[in-house]
Amino acid sequence: MLNVGRIKEGFVLDHIHAGECLSLYHMLKLDGRDCTVAMILGAVSQKLGKKDILKVECGIDELDLDVLAFIDHKITVNVIKGEEIVEKKVLALPREISGIIQCKNPRCITSIEQGLPHVFVLSDEKAKVYRCKYCEEKYTRNF
Secondary structure: OOOOOOOOEEEEEEEEEOOOHHHHHHHOOHHHOOOEEEEEEEEEEOOOEEEEEEEEEOOHHHOOHHHHHHHOOOOEEEEEEOOEEEEEEOOOOOOEEEOOOOOOOOOOHHHHOOOOOOEEEEEEOOOOEEEEOOOOOEOOOOO
16 A cells, blocks of 8 residues: 655545546646645545545645646545645636636737637536637647
8 A cells, every 4th residue: 555645735636537637737837836636546535436535745835726626526635734634625617717727829929929828618518618819719638
C-alpha cells in the first residue's frame, strides 16, 4: 500500500478523472509556484473506478477555482489547515473564463489583436458549452 504523508496547510484535489492530473497541474500553473506537490495517479475509486489525487502544500488563495471548475466542476476541493480538513469547497461552472483557453477561429479579433484577452462565456450550462465572447466560436474540449 502506498502512503503519502499528511500536509500541514494547503489543499487536496480529489476525484480527478484518471489521467488528467498532470494537465491539471500545468493548467493551474503549479509548476511555477514554490510549493510541495504530490500526485497520485490511477487510485481506486468507488465513484469513478480510477481517479487521480493532487495534494498541494501552499495556501488555497494560490488556487484559481475558476480554472479548476472549468476543467471539472465535480472535483472535490479539501482545504487543509493543521493537518486537518477544515473546509470542502463546492465548485460551479464559471460564467466567464479568461486566459485559460484560446479561440481557434482565425478571423476572430483575438487572432488579430495580440494584447486582447481570450474570453469565453458559458452559453449552455447543461451541455457545458463555452463560446468566444467576440466571435461566438464554440470551444471544443481537447483535454
